[in-house]
Structure formats: structure tokens, C-alpha cells
Amino acid sequence: MPNSIYHDFILSHHRNPQNYGLALNFDIEIKGSNMICGDSMYVRLKFDGDSVMGVSFESDSCVVSRAAASLTSEYIKGKTRDEIWAIPPEKVAELLQILLTPSRMKCATLFLDTIRKAI
Amino acid sequence: MLLERNIKSSMEINYKKDFPIFEKRGGEKPFVYLDSAAMAHSPRAVIEAVVAHAEKFRSNVHRGVYALSEEATEAYEGAREIVRKFLNARSTGEIVFTRNTTEALNLVASSFGRNFLQVGNHILVSRAEHHSNFLPWQQLRDEKGIILDILDVDENGEITFGAIERAVTPQTKLAAFSFVSNVLGAINPVKEMGKFFRERGIIFVVDAAQAAPHIPIDVQNIGCDFLAFSGYKLGAPTGIGSLYGKEEILEKMPPFLRGGSMIREVTVEKAEWNDLPWKFEAGTQNIEGAVGLGAAIKYIEGIGFETIRNSEEILLKKTLAVLENIKGVRFFGPKNVLCRVGVVSFVIDGIHPHDLASILDQDGVCIRVGHHCAMPLHQWLGVPATCRASFWVYNEPEDVARLREGIEKAIHTLKY
Numbered sequence: 046m047p048n049s050i051y052h053d054f055i056l057s058h059h060r061n062p063q064n065y066g067l068a069l070n071f072d073i074e075i076k077g078s079n080m081i082c083g084d085s086m087y088v089r090l091k092f093d094g095d096s097v098m099g100v101s102f103e104s105d106s107c108v109v110s111r112a113a114a115s116l117t118s119e120y121i122k123g124k125t126r127d128e129i130w131a132i133p134p135e136k137v138a139e140l141l142q143i144l145l146t147p148s149r150m151k152c153a154t155l156f157l158d159t160i161r162k163a164i
Numbered sequence: 165m166l167l168e169r170n171i172k173s174s175m176e177i178n179y180k181k182d183f184p185i186f187e188k189r190g191g192e193k194p195f196v197y198l199d200s201a202a203m204a205h206s207p208r209a210v211i212e213a214v215v216a217h218a219e220k221f222r223s224n225v226h227r228g229v230y231a232l233s234e235e236a237t238e239a240y241e242g243a244r245e246i247v248r249k250f251l252n253a254r255s256t257g258e259i260v261f262t263r264n265t266t267e268a269l270n271l272v273a274s275s276f277g278r279n280f281l282q283v284g285n286h287i288l289v290s291r292a293e294h295h296s297n298f299l300p301w302q303q304l305r306d307e308k309g310i311i312l313d314i315l316d317v318d319e320n321g322e323i324t325f326g327a328i329e330r331a332v333t334p335q336t337k338l339a340a341f342s343f344v345s346n347v348l349g350a351i352n353p354v355k356e357m358g359k360f361f362r363e364r365g366i367i368f369v370v371d372a373a374q375a376a377p378h379i380p381i382d383v384q385n386i387g388c389d390f391l392a393f394s395g396y397k398l399g400a401p402t403g404i405g406s407l408y409g410k411e412e413i414l415e416k417m418p419p420f421l422r423g424g425s426m427i428r429e430v431t432v433e434k435a436e437w438n439d440l441p442w443k444f445e446a447g448t449q450n451i452e453g454a455v456g457l458g459a460a461i462k463y464i465e466g467i468g469f470e471t472i473r474n475s476e477e478i479l480l481k482k483t484l485a486v487l488e489n490i491k492g493v494r495f496f497g498p499k500n501v502l503c504r505v506g507v508v509s510f511v512i513d514g515i516h517p518h519d520l521a522s523i524l525d526q527d528g529v530c531i532r533v534g535h536h537c538a539m540p541l542h543q544w545l546g547v548p549a550t551c552r553a554s555f556w557v558y559n560e561p562e563d564v565a566r567l568r569e570g571i572e573k574a575i576h577t578l579k580y
Binding site: 049050051056081082083084085105106107108109110149152 | 516517518519522523526533534535539542548549577578
């Protein structure tokens with residue numbers, strides 16, 4: 046894994062996040078926040094039965110948080126509620142291809158923590 | 165200014181060598197610590213005092229009749245006398261040891277507020293308060309039907325007398341202000357505030373957590389009724405702080421916590437409370453913490469506040485100049501370094517504070533990012549979080565240069 050958090054892969058997801066911009070067609074909207082820094086995030090989910098069909102988000106957050114939301118939002122597409130609950134936090138670090146300190150881990154899992162409040 | 169006054173700054177003497185953490189903590193580059201507003205490092209003198217107490221004097225205080233206990237009591241009460249002198253209180257009865265500023269302010273809100281404030285009374289605080297000088301008063305509002313008035317700071321982050329005069333009502337019974345804002349670094353005119361509130365019979369509570377490491381405090385000169393500070397911001401161990409309260413007010417207040425040590429007599433039917441200040445020190449206290457606090461104050465007094473302020477003036481001028489000269493950087497609080505202590509909060513357009521802190525951390529520079537326990541202030545500033553660099557006696561101009569390098573690196577790495 047690279048030494049720096051801020052390698053090109055992360056920065057490209059921060060600059061051009063997947064599923065960014067709240068979709069108009071959705072079933073639920075959830076707001077999440079990171080109490081350490083006051084960051085906030087809105088996520089909208091569209092379900093097909095028990096599986097996530099559509100996902101979109103918007104955030105006022107750091108590079109790690111936004112890049113993680115970009116990658117995790119792609120990762121959960123097609124997954125059921127139970128499958129999303131089974132995602133370990135380490136999976137997010139793996140998607141980001143970085144090692145994270147505990148405080149930055151909270152940034153990385155903001156998206157996952159947010160959607161889990163409503164599924 | 166420094167040359168004219170011919171007074172040493174702490175940079176002329178290397179105080180950094182007094183702090184073991186800078187030797188013990190390795191790293192490729194020298195470790196730069198810019199988060200003393202959250203926690204100051206302990207000088208060797210404090211660490212040694214705490215260890216010496218544990219090795220030679222450990223015993224409960226005010227209990228045993230044996231020599232060891234007498235000596236522990238002497239050390240604990242000796243620390244109280246050091247705090248009394250540090251704050252210029254009239255007697256040690258006015259100095260209550262607490263865990264920290266938060267506990268001290270909760271003590272005042274609970275013991276004084278619940279018993280001496282009534283429905284319809286007003287409490288005045290500023291928007292710039294740390295949550296510890298905000299939430300206890302918000303709780304009183306919710307529990308007792310008290311009205312909480314919020315005073316806004318001006319565009320420089322300073323509290324003006326015009327704003328205080330407009331905010332005070334005939335029903336204002338208590339005003340709680342920080343001596344120094346932990347975000348803006350602004351020094352509030354507590355002496356003038358003290359006179360203003362005293363003339364109107366308003367109880368004046370001062371949160372001196374950020375002031376105590378930087379500027380001298382004289383409770384008689386301020387004329388406040390209560391003042392709180394924390395030891396860990398002065399290089400003392402964690403878990404020790406102090407509340408100053410005017411003796412005549414403390415006497416009337418009921419105990420905050422009940423248990424061992426704080427009683428004179430207990431029967432099944434009733435209890436009588438101990439004398440001041442022990443009435444407010446229920447249970448065995450943080451004795452080695454108090455000893456460490458005494459040693460920390462002695463250490464600071466050995467340097468002298470004039471030296472501390474002079475060093476900060478140099479570091480602040482350099483920091484504000486650095487921040488002013490980087491495009492997209494905005495700092496908060498007074499522009500005049502004489503109106504602030506060594507605490508500077510700032511934001512960089514397009515760069516999240518967490519990302520700046522991570523990039524600085526990779527190069528061994530520690531800054532604080534977040535809302536610094538002052539969310540109402542950040543809501544007013546219009547930012548969810550800020551970056552904060554804060555200084556103390558071990559910081560050098562080179563540290564500011566490292567901060568500048570880190571900010572430039574972050575901008576280079578993260579900007580589009």
C-alpha cells in the first residue's frame with residue numbers, strides 16, 4: 046500500500062466521485078455526520094426488493110470521506126441489506142487501498158455508517 | 165518591541181530541552197507540536213515531582229496520623245497554596261481542586277445555578293464559548309426555565325462592551341465568559357467585564373482554561389465570583405484542575421458531590437459539611453495530580469509570563485504573516501497579536517481541515533482540526549471545522565516554518 050493517503054487513485058475519486066449528486070428517484074434519504082470534524086453527508090437509496098438498485102450522495106467532507114463514499118457506493122450496488130450489514134470496516138480501507146489511523150477510519154466509514162442507520 | 169523592552173523571549177533560552185517528549189519521540193524530522201491549546205506537554209520538573217510523590221509520599225490525605233500521611237497532606241495542601249498564589253485568591257478556602265475546567269463549571273452550574281437562580285432569570289454567555297462553558301448553562305435553561313442569552317463576537321472575534329450592554333437585562337443574574345477563546349485566541353477584557361457585572365450585581369464566571377498557560381490571572385483584580393482552569397494545559401498531569409470561588413459564595417452553596425472527606429458529621433438523619441474548600445472535594449482526590457499541578461505552576465513562574473508572552477508575540481506575528489501570504493487561507497480572531505494568545509484557527513479554500521492535518525502529520529507536525537468543542541461558534545463562522553495551531557514555551561520559529569511547508573504541500577497535493 047502507498048505511504049501517503051493522498052495517492053492518485055484516492056484523489057481521482059475525490060475529484061470525480063462516483064454516484065455524486067442526489068438522485069431524484071429514491072426510496073430513502075439519510076443524513077450522516079462525523080462528530081470529530083462536523084462533516085455531513087446525504088445519501089439517497091433506491092431499492093429493488095431487498096437489494097440496492099440506485100445510490101447517490103452529496104457531502105461536505107474530506108478527501109478520505111468522499112473517496113470512500115465514491116468507492117463504497119459502487120460496491121454496495123446490487124447488495125441486499127444483510128450483505129451491506131456484513132461489510133467490515135476493513136473492506137473500505139481495502140477499497141481505498143490505504144492504511145488508515147482510527148480517526149481517519151471514521152472518515153472512511155462515514156458513508157457506510159450513514160446508510161446503516163436506515164437499512 | 166522586544167528589543168526596546170530588553171526582555172528575553174523563551175526562544176533565547178532553550179526551554180524545549182526541559183520537555184522529555186521532544187527527545188524521546190523519534191521520527192525522521194524533529195517532532196513539531198502545535199496543539200498545546202488541547203494539551204500542553206509536561207516539563208521534566210512535573211514528571212519528576214509526580215514520580216517522587218508516588219515513590220516517597222503516596223498515602224491518603226487528611227486521614228492518617230502517621231508521618232507519611234501528614235507529609236502527603238502537606239504536599240497536597242502545599243499545591244493548593246501554590247494555586248492560590250497563582251490566582252491571587254485571598255485564601256486557600258477559595259481554591260477547590262477539580263478534575264478540570266469542565267467539572268469546575270459544572271460544579272458552579274449545579275451547586276450555585278440550581279440553588280440560587282430562578283425561573284425568568286437570565287444567564288449571559290458568548291457564542292464563542294467552549295461547550296464546557298455553554299452546556300451546563302443550557303442544561304440550567306432547560307431544567308429551571310432560565311433564559312440563556314447569547315452574545316455575538318464582532319468581526320474580529322472580539323467581545324465589545326456595546327454588545328454586553330445591549331445583551332444585559334435587569335433579569336441577568338449570571339454571566340459566563342472565557343478569558344481567552346480556545347478557537348479565536350482573543351483575550352477578553354475580563355477586568356472591565358468584572359467591574360461592569362459587579363456594578364449590576366451579576367455573578368461573573370470566568371473560564372480561564374486557555375488563559376492560564378499564557379497570561380497572569382488575578383482573581384481579585386478581575387473581581388470575578390468564579391474562575392476555572394485545567395492543569396493539563398499548563399503541563400500538569402491530566403485529571404487535575406481548579407475552581408476559584410469567592411469564599412462568601414462558596415459558603416452558601418451546597419456540596420456538588422457527596423461522599424468521603426467532605427463532611428464534618430454524618431448521622432442517619434442528616435449530615436454537616438466540612439469547611440471550605442473540602443466541602444467541594446468529595447472522595448479521595450487526585451493527590452499526585454495536585455502535586456504535579458503545583459510543580460507545573462512553579463515551572464511556569466520560573467520562566468515568567470512576560471517571557472512566555474514575548475515568545476508568543478514572535479510566533480504569532482510569524483504565523484499570521486505566513487497565513488496572510490498563502491492564497492486561499494483565512495484565519496479567524498484578532499489581527500493584532502497583542503489582543504490574542506498563541507492560538508490561531510484558520511481554513512484553506514478547497515482543503516478539508518482533516519486532510520491538512522493528515523498531510524502535516526505525515527511530516528511530524530501536529531495540529532488540531534475540528535470544531536474544537538465550540539460548535540455554536542463554528543456555525544456562526546460558517547465553517548464545519550477549522551485548523552488550529554497553538555503554541556507554548558517549547559515552540560520555535562522553525563515550527564512555524566514547518567507549518568508553512570505543510571500547508572504548501574497540502575495545497576500542492578490536493579488542489580485541483
